[in-house]
Amino acid sequence: MHTETLDLLSPAPGQRLALTVHRFGTAGRGPKAYIQAALHADEVPALLVAQKLKPRLEALEAAGRLRGEVVLVPYANPIGLGQSLLGHHEGRFALDDGVNFNRFVPDLTEAVARAVEGRLGDDGAANQRLVRAALAEAAAALTAHEPAVDLKRRLLQLAIDADIVLDLHCDSEAVMHLYALTPQAPQAVELGALLGAEAVLLATESGDSPFDEACSTPWLKLAERVAPHPLPLGCFATTVELRGQADTAHALAEADADALVAFLARQGLVDTAATPLPAPRCAPTPLAGSEPLKAPHAGVVLFHATPGQRIEAGQCVAEVVCPDTGRVSPVHASTAGVLYARVATRWATPGARLGKVAGATPIRTGKLLSP
Numbered sequence: 400m401h402t403e404t405l406d407l408l409s410p411a412p413g414q415r416l417a418l419t420v421h422r423f424g425t426a427g428r429g430p431k432a433y434i435q436a437a438l439h440a441d442e443v444p445a446l447l448v449a450q451k452l453k454p455r456l457e458a459l460e461a462a463g464r465l466r467g468e469v470v471l472v473p474y475a476n477p478i479g480l481g482q483s484l485l486g487h488h489e490g491r492f493a494l495d496d497g498v499n500f501n502r503f504v505p506d507l508t509e510a511v512a513r514a515v516e517g518r519l520g521d522d523g524a525a526n527q528r529l530v531r532a533a534l535a536e537a538a539a540a541l542t543a544h545e546p547a548v549d550l551k552r553r554l555l556q557l558a559i560d561a562d563i564v565l566d567l568h569c570d571s572e573a574v575m576h577l578y579a580l581t582p583q584a585p586q587a588v589e590l591g592a593l594l595g596a597e598a599v600l601l602a603t604e605s606g607d608s609p610f611d612e613a614c615s616t617p618w619l620k621l622a623e624r625v626a627p628h629p630l631p632l633g634c635f636a637t638t639v640e641l642r643g644q645a646d647t648a649h650a651l652a653e654a655d656a657d658a659l660v661a662f663l664a665r666q667g668l669v670d671t672a673a674t675p676l677p678a679p680r681c682a683p684t685p686l687a688g689s690e691p692l693k694a695p696h697a698g699v700v701l702f703h704a705t706p707g708q709r710i711e712a713g714q715c716v717a718e719v720v721c722p723d724t725g726r727v728s729p730v731h732a733s734t735a736g737v738l739y740a741r742v743a744t745r746w747a748t749p750g751a752r753l754g755k756v757a758g759a760t761p762i763r764t765g766k767l768l769s770p
């Protein structure tokens with residue numbers, strides 16, 4: 400293992416921000432995997448899983464069983480880790496401008512399209528190498544003047560030429576679930592089966608450029624643009640939601656780390672007999688079919704369903720009780736599917752998203768992710 404420290408743009412004189420980066424295996428000798436933990440800094444189960452991954456990857460490296468390179472960033476958001484405000488840890492939004500740390504990651508499609516114009520041929524693998532190099536060059540050319548923008552730039556530079564990107568997050572109260580690109584459903588289903596995911600949510604573009612899609616969608620968009628030149632998708636990137644924020648346990652994190660290593664092995668990064676694939680616990684569903692259940696007014700929230708529970712269309716999932724009038728409003732699901740996440744707070748503001756049901760039929764368009 401080789402560990403390096405990357406200094407980030409300092410927020411003020413006398414203050415230092417830095418990323419720790421662990422590298423395992425040999426760059427350029429095989430596929431590359433990039434794994435980062437807790438880009439939303441308050442999603443701490445991811446930090447624990449990264450700690451469990453480290454000794455596993457060290458052991459594989461020592462045994463000479465890593466075929467390529469694995470890059471592990473054990474905490475992806477040092478800015479967010481330090482954002483304590485009046486007893487509350489705010490790790491999702493940058494306190495200085497309110498921007499989500501996992502949105503508006505630079506989309507390099509245009510820069511790469513210009514760089515490879517007229518240079519692609521009939522060999523898909525050669526085209527893939529050219530595009531991968533152009534992506535790395537475009538990422539290297541990014542500039543930043545604010546710490547949060549600099550953070551996104553540095554993380555993207557570490558990830559952009561990877562074959563596999565695992566962005567480890569969690570939800571408020573949730574079962575294991577993940578997000579990936581629709582054309583990469585087979586890999587998403589495989590990873591989901593290994594992790595025991597109870598929802599696998601697919602989209603070709605979910606809006607506002609989250610980190611995983613900044614790594615994967617350029618390939619999708621470029622493949623369309625450069626046709627008829629062949630360009631196989633060069634990166635499987637996924638957001639893995641490691642249950643809920645309170646789900647920190649050694650046993651869970653160890654099982655998750657084992658599952659991630661098994662996925663890397665099945666993807667050709669580890670020289671080992673492939674782990675047999677467990678039966679998937681869910682079929683993939685479109686992210687556009689995920690129904691956000693909203694509070695009709697402010698009030699106290701009572702849930703009538705727990706994460707992982709199968710919900711029928713029309714079922715009452717929660718109630719909201721107004722402390723002024725005493726009014727009790729049921730919150731019904733309009734779609735059938737698994738309640739894969741719900742909020743941890745029991746106070747609702749008007750219109751607040753209380754939970755999410757993974758339905759099989761698209762019911763939404765536009766921006767598909769939570770704010």
Ligand SMILES: [Zn+2]
Pocket residue numbers: 439442501568569
């Ligand atoms: Zn997150």
